[in-house]
Amino acid sequence: xxxxxxxxxxxxxxxxxxxxxxxxxxxxxxxxxxxxxxxxxxxxxxxxxxxxxxxxxxxxxxxxxxxxxxxxxxxxx
Numbered sequence: 001x002x003x004x005x006x007x008x009x010x011x012x013x014x015x016x017x018x019x020x021x022x023x024x025x026x027x028x029x030x031x032x033x034x035x036x037x038x039x040x041x042x043x044x045x046x047x048x049x050x051x052x053x054x055x056x057x058x059x060x061x062x063x064x065x066x067x068x069x070x071x072x073x074x075x076x077x
Contacts, residue, residue, distance in 0.1 A: 017025070 020028075
């Protein structure tokens with residue numbers, strides 16, 4: 001048994017909401033998010049920061065199983 005169950009987590013969350021309130025928790029969450037973004041930017045791991053909600057999609061050419069012929073230069077011997 002010794003683990004934390006769902007009811008214990010619910011009780012802890014209720015106590016946190018009662019102590020801090022939703023406005024303070026919202027501000028704390030945004031501050032933590034900005035701190036994480038600043039840390040990533042300073043470490044160089046996330047140079048191109050995109051706003052939340054926008055995803056970058058890379059498209060690749062479909063694999064056909066056949067090798068594409070490479071243009072060869074005309075050689076004269």
